[in-house]
Amino acid sequence: MTINTLISFLGKGKADPQTGYRTATYRFDAGFSRRVAFFGMALTEYLKPDRLVLVGTAGSMWDVFFPPGGDDDATLQLMAAVEAGEVTRDMLELPRRKLEQQLGIPVDCLLIPYARDAAEQAEILHLLASIVQPGESLFLDVTHGFRHLPMLALVAARYLSRVVGVKVEQLYYGALEMTTPDGETPVLTLGGLLQMLDWVDALATYDKDGDYGVFAPLLAADGMDEGQTRLLTRAAYFERTSNPVRARETLNSAFSAVEAHVGALGSLFRDTLTKRISWFRRGKRDDWELSLADAYRERGDYLRAATFMYEAFVTRACNQCSDDPTDFELRKKNYASARAQQPEVAKLEYLRNSLAHGVRPRAEQEARTLDDEGRLHTTLKALRNKLFKP
Incomplete structure (x- = not known):
């Protein structure tokens, strides 16, 4: 059974002591909208995931889930830590338990660094990878994170899919800056960015x-x-x-x-x-083969490059004699004849055979050629120019 997980990033909001955090009415579709301070709560109700992962820094709004002013010492301590940017992992047990009771699904709270440099950015990817399992379907919410975190979230989506083996289904963004005159904030899906990647x-x-x-x-x-x-x-x-x-x-x-x-x-x-x-x-069969040889040489696929160049030489020899280049015996005959006129092709043949069979050529010069990629690339290009003069 596939587990659907929502990963939602918490940003650093400004809370009013009397009214709490600013709210917005998020419009998902014609039949669903919710007015909330934290977009992830509305998205959880909309998607109905199997579990929720909240991701935030030591200064993120971990207290958004509690009424302004607090009603116990632990809540007040959390609010003070949010204000000071000093939230610890132990403090996150409070919002985790509250949300599990409220939502009826497992909730994880993940404390991450601010992604100020490559080391912290890499640490965030490691932390995200540690809380997901291969085969999970992920939905990412990048609405409230710091402005640079959506870029990291996009990288994280690709990293988690490639390294962990999850499937990233969609990215969501509550576009507060696009709020309409009637007070509704549109919800954007950014999955097209993943498809572009x-x-x-x-x-x-x-x-x-x-x-x-x-x-x-x-x-x-x-x-x-x-x-x-x-x-x-x-x-x-x-x-x-x-x-x-x-x-x-x-x-x-x-x-x-x-x-x-x-x-x-x-x-x-x-x-x-x-x-x-x-x-x-491009042209005839020998032109196709030569074009492919050039392309594979530039990619560093030297076996295919040598093979297609060799075949182009044989095909051209058949064409020059008006023989059928698909006939094996005619290819063999025409190659022998062309080789007598252009003995340089023997070097190409030896290189092709050595690349195909994984053995060193007998000639020391060819052996040295295979010992160095730059030399092999140059040799194949030089042979191409000698054997296929305009």
């Missing part, structure tokens, strides 16, 4: 390994036909298994859908994505 992550993944299949689920969630997104995944599979012909055939079907996509998030990345997967539109 998913796209940025996908671009980073693609830049690293060339797998544009990572965009398929994002495009589907953004409204693209799932049949077209499956074609994108399939094309990426064919490319990464060194089958550019099948990759081109499949990508040609999906490309127009990507190019025409107008989804809210996909449109932000559409031009970048289409530019990066447009290799299949």
Whole structure:
């Protein structure tokens, strides 16, 4: 059973001794609004989570849950500590118990530093990670925290999902500065920011390994036909298994859908994505293979770079003799002939074999090339320029 947890940040409010903290009427939807001093209470009623986690500093408004003036020594002590910015972990047992009794769900109170530097920011992430479990569904409220904390909350959302394995469902913000003339404060959902980060992550993944299949689920969630997104995944599979012909055939079907996509998030990345997967539109098969070799070399994927460059050389040799480049025996024959004319290709063949099989070449020069990434990159680029002169 999935546990739904609301994490709500407490800010530093100004309390009036007679009236308490300022209240606002938060409008969630047409059928739900609540007037409260602390937005997290209204959000708890709206979401009905399985548990609530309150996060705040030593100066946050931990006393917002009590009437002004207090009615016992412990409450007065808490209020004084809030005013002085000296709340301790032990003092948080009081609001925790009160809220558990009031809400009927488990409540945790987490005391965090002010996030003044990288060390304190990292400590906050560690603290948040310590109170959630893999598989939990999280909802984050960033309404009342210090102005810099929403930025940290966004990082925390990504950190917790990647490191702990939680699912961040939504981010909420009660936009007090957008209060309407009739006195209602709109509630904003900021989950789109998390989806934008998913796209940025996908671009980073693609830049690293060339797998544009990572965009398929994002495009589907953004409204693209799932049949077209499956074609994108399939094309990426064919490319990464060194089958550019099948990759081109499949990508040609999906490309127009990507190019025409107008989804809210996909449109932000559409031009970048289409530019990066447009290799299949270049010339003939040897041009596709050479384009892929260049792209993989720049990513540092040297095995694929060497493989596609080698295949481009063989394909070009077949094309120059008007032979079928898909015929294995003809590829073998034409490679032998082209190798006699351009013996430099032997070095490429040795490097490809060494990279594929994990063994050192016999020639000492090739062995030294594989011992240094910079030298390997330079060697592959030099071979490309020698073997594929304009």
